Amino acid sequence: MSRLPRVAIVGRPNVGKSTLLNRLVNSRVSIVEPTAGVTRDRVSLPVRIPTDFGERTVEIMDTGGIGIVDRQDLGPLVEEQVETAVGNADLIVFMVDVRDGITPLDKEVAERLRRVECPVVLVCNKAEGDRMAWEVDQFRALGLSAEPIPISAQNGEGLEDFFSAISDRLPVPREDEMAAVSVMKLAIVGRRNAGKSTLTNALAREERMIVSEVAGTTRDAVDVLFERDGRSFTVIDTAGVRKKSSFEDAIDFFSDSRAYRAVRRADVVVLLFDAMEPLSGLEKRLARYAMDHYKPVVLGANKWDTVGDQMTAQELSDYIEAELPGLRFAPLVCLSGKDQWRVDELLETAEQLYQQAHTRVGTGELNRVVQRAVAGRGPSSSGHRVRIHYATQAERLPPTIVVFVNDKRLIGKDYIRYLTNRFREETPFKEVPIRVVLRDSEDTGEDED
Missing domain, CATH: 3.30.300.20 (K homology (KH) domain)
Known part of the structure; x- marks a missing residue:
């Protein structure tokens, strides 16, 4: 099965990894905020970059900061996601901050990367102007064979040398490499703890998202590129929407707005909800938003394994039609992301909607x-x-x-x-x-x- 070459961006918190990803895709995909540890999951996107072989599509993976101290004690899970990204990568971009110089965490990351087999590109971010460029040489002391490359992810400076370094170290492209480009974007939206990240992992068939009982574990709208039966898809896992009155900080505001932006970016939307919980105003607001933007919607009744004989699928369908009359034509799939039950059916249903929306009638x-x-x-x-x-x-x-x-x-x-x-x-x-x-x-x- 063909797949895109994978490039993982790693480093300690707040060196500019998410800013670089946003620069590469020319869009604000990842939340950029001064608070350390905003990014927790792996955000992966196909990106076209110039190489010696012409323009080439690669999968760029943004990761959480190594050594993060997380207020919800999810640091070990973030580290696990980083380790998985490094283990699956064809190339690693190690990012440091020129303004801060070499920190103990930089040395720790460098020590880890010296033990990996795939090539490493050392990128020195925030090197705006000639004075900062002179500070780059100090990072040779990290002991990596990679030549330090000064860039400014914020301003786009130095990216030509960055692309050249990637081109030199990636494997030669295969003839069928472009077959792995995503054909459908599927956004999963809903309330907190509806099981969105669990469903994303079930679709990708690997632990791409951190799953925790802690509400609000996912903060950003995370793009996950995956392959299924010879076709490639991008699923966008989003933070759980919540009432604006319950926002605690700017991250909550950005997380909520990214969920609605994911609806706009998507080809098909999965409105996921807990089958044992009544629909709230939040689901109704998401449904209205999707309809206002003419997005095909799959209604996903998650955790169906917990329902038992308390309700039939028809009774649930009648209830949803009464609560969400604007989506009475949308298909309903009762599933369990945790048990991976009817997950494939949900994906097939989304594909059918995608094909319907692309049909032309004479x-x-x-x-x-x-x-x-x-x-x-x-x-x-x-x-x-x-x-x-x-x-x-x-x-x-x-x-x-x-x-x-x-x-x-x-x-x-x-x-x-x-x-x-x-x-x-x-x-x-x-x-x-x-x-x-x-x-x-x-x-x-x-x-x-």
């Missing part, structure tokens, strides 16, 4: 649906004559259907919802949100549901 077929819809219930507007001329699909993901009418002001939202439901019933878009846009035949303005 104009002729859409117009036949419109004709049957109008015959069943014509639009009316206080004696005004309303005419629907034709419909056509303008976009995919989300499926966007433009309906041309004589005067869009005469058609209310109730009739738009009626048309949307008819499109869902008679096209392949049976389980995904549909965006219906009204447009006057003689102008370019638009109105939508």
Whole structure:
């Protein structure tokens, strides 16, 4: 099975590992905050970098700081994630902070890396300007064979030499290497302790996320690239959403906002909840947010193994439909991430939604649906004559259907919802949100549901 070459970024806390990852992907993927230990899990993303063989895609893994002192006593679990990243890496980027000089923790990390077999690139971060560049030579004392490379992850300085060092030390690319590029982003969102990280590990079939009984263990929206049956996926594990009144610090604020950003980034969203807990306003807010952004949603009833004979799947489905009427078309999967029961079914369901959202329906077929819809219930507007001329699909993901009418002001939202439901019933878009846009035949303005 082909996979991307893996590059792990390691170092003590607060040297700029997450800033470098954000710079490489040109997006704020990892939380960057002065508090030490914000990153706990492995954040992995495919990144295109220039090499001697041309542009090449590699998997970059951001890790938690080695030697972290964690207020929730999760330090050993963070260290375990770092060790796993180092053990699975094809190349290690050891990052230090030029401004702080060599610290005891830097020496400890260097001692560990001298025992690993894969190549190491020594990166000296925060080397802005000529004066800081002169301070780089001191890091030769760490005893690594790697030549220290000055960079500024914040400003993007020195990345050309950084890319060159990576290119020199990575294995020669295989012909089938690009087959490992992710085809679908799957965001897992929900309340704290719903089992999101456990489900992520079950999907990846390895311990990629720290799982703890401590609420709020996951702080960031963590991208995990994994392969299944010859296909590659990215699952985005998110921090549990919570009421804003319960935020303790800036990290809680960023964690919450990243969960909603993950919904926007995703192709498909898994709204995960504990099957034994009633749905709260938090799940309803997430559901509304996903619908507002026209994201396909899989409803995941986790911990189904604890339900027993207290409830049937149909009873749960009826309850969810009453609580989340806007998602009555979304499929429900009852599962157990801990026991890895029906996890594959959840992934297959997400793939089906992804394919539905990418489907294109011909104009002729859409117009036949419109004709049957109008015959069943014509639009009316206080004696005004309303005419629907034709419909056509303008976009995919989300499926966007433009309906041309004589005067869009005469058609209310109730009739738009009626048309949307008819499109869902008679096209392949049976389980995904549909965006219906009204447009006057003689102008370019638009109105939508």
